[in-house]
Amino acid sequence: MLDGTNKALSDRVWEALALPLARARLTPNQITWLGLLLVLANCAGFYLYRSTFWFGIGLVVAFTFDGLDGAVARMRGMSSRYGGYLDAVVDRYQEIAVYLTLGLVTHWWFICLLAITGSLMTSYNKARTAVEIPIDNNSWPDLLERLERVAILCAALIFDSLIHLPRGWGASVLSLAILAIGVLSHITAIQRFIRARGLILRQTRN
Secondary structure, rough: HHHHHHHHHHHHHHHHHHHHHHHHHOHHHHHHEEEEEEEHHHHHHHHHHOOOHHHHHHHHHHHHHHHHHHHHHHHHHHOHHHHHHHHHHHHHHHHHHHHHHHHHHHHHHHHHHHHHHHHHHHHHHHHHHHHHOOOOOOOOOOOOOOHHHHHHHHHHHHHHHHOOOOOOHHHOHHHHHHHHHHHHHHHHHHHHHHHHHHHHHHHOOO
């Protein structure tokens, strides 16, 4: 929602951050693959050392780096359909890796499954619509898109060891955040389904 409703501003921010990478002559696809490697390296570090704080900091860096591929593509005039496809696929694998690692470390399998399935269905409901009818990729400002999911998760990881909830709650900042991501992602997926249904029915009636 943040990227979709403030695209002009967000593009300027991403391009400012991407300027050193563009000057280094890195290609967008190289940045995409490096972003995946950074996420996987952080997942491995969290699995070995179990520090939610440093996992959160590391993911902030990794996801920020990964988000610069599109900006570099625009700045260097290297946008391509394959690049967009690769970025979308890698984004999904990044989220799968993060929630798989969280499940392995915390054993919160139900809420991790809820979060990753909601995230994947949010993406799929738009992607599948594009198979059926032409859509504007930037006209889907829904409740909880990838940027919001990543921001909530990283913030929860960073503050999980700093904020302790009352003992009777039986939960932590991180577990509540993952649960919220799961619930809100599925609401977003339903929101996209309703929008897609309306678009498809209108176009097929015409």
